[in-house]
Amino acid sequence: MNRNILLSSRRSFLMGIWTVFLGRFLSSQKVFAASVDGESSFSLGKEEWKKRLSPEAYNVLRKEGTERPFSSELNNEKRQGIFACAGCDQPLFDSSKKFDSGTGWPSFWEALPNSIETKTDFKLIVPRTEYHCKKCGGHQGHVFNDGPRPTGKRYCNNGVALVFHPAS
Numbered sequence: 544m545n546r547n548i549l550l551s552s553r554r555s556f557l558m559g560i561w562t563v564f565l566g567r568f569l570s571s572q573k574v575f576a577a578s579v580d581g582e583s584s585f586s587l588g589k590e591e592w593k594k595r596l597s598p599e600a601y602n603v604l605r606k607e608g609t610e611r612p613f614s615s616e617l618n619n620e621k622r623q624g625i626f627a628c629a630g631c632d633q634p635l636f637d638s639s640k641k642f643d644s645g646t647g648w649p650s651f652w653e654a655l656p657n658s659i660e661t662k663t664d665f666k667l668i669v670p671r672t673e674y675h676c677k678k679c680g681g682h683q684g685h686v687f688n689d690g691p692r693p694t695g696k697r698y699c700n701n702g703v704a705l706v707f708h709p710a711s
């Protein structure tokens with residue numbers, strides 16, 4: 544009898560702890576996903592995105608995937624123009640800020656003003672700064688602090704997440 548009471552109170556204690564943890568986990572997940580799922584000015588449902596994008600672009604833009612290095616033609620794009628988001632066509636980078644990083648991904652040392660937002664991700668355990676299109680929330684790449692002057696930044700971008708508009 545006593546033992547039963549003890550067990551059941553222990554169980555509800557554990558349930559209590561679990562609920563607190565679960566609540567924290569869910570709310571932190573929500574904060575993390577907000578930039579991708581709801582608060583952007585250009586918002587589509589999952590199925591609409593799938594119709595709009597190639598499977599490769601969908602995997603990067605909406606699932607935070609990474610394309611294979613040297614797989615994008617935009618890695619070698621050297622013309623003048625604007626690199627825009629493949630999800631919503633928001634201009635993100637000017638060709639004058641592009642440089643050859645040797646990584647196999649299109650790289651830039653500066654983004655256009657007000658075009659992107661960042662968040663910290665822990666996918667590789669070591670924290671990295673993820674960035675995404677401010678308009679549609681589509682994932683673009685990661686930004687590192689080993690870029691060239693004057694900013695010292697290296698925006699390492701998935702080519703499949705961009706479209707190039709050559710200057711006319």
Ligand SMILES: [Zn+2]
Binds near residue numbers: 628631
């Ligand atoms: Zn976008």
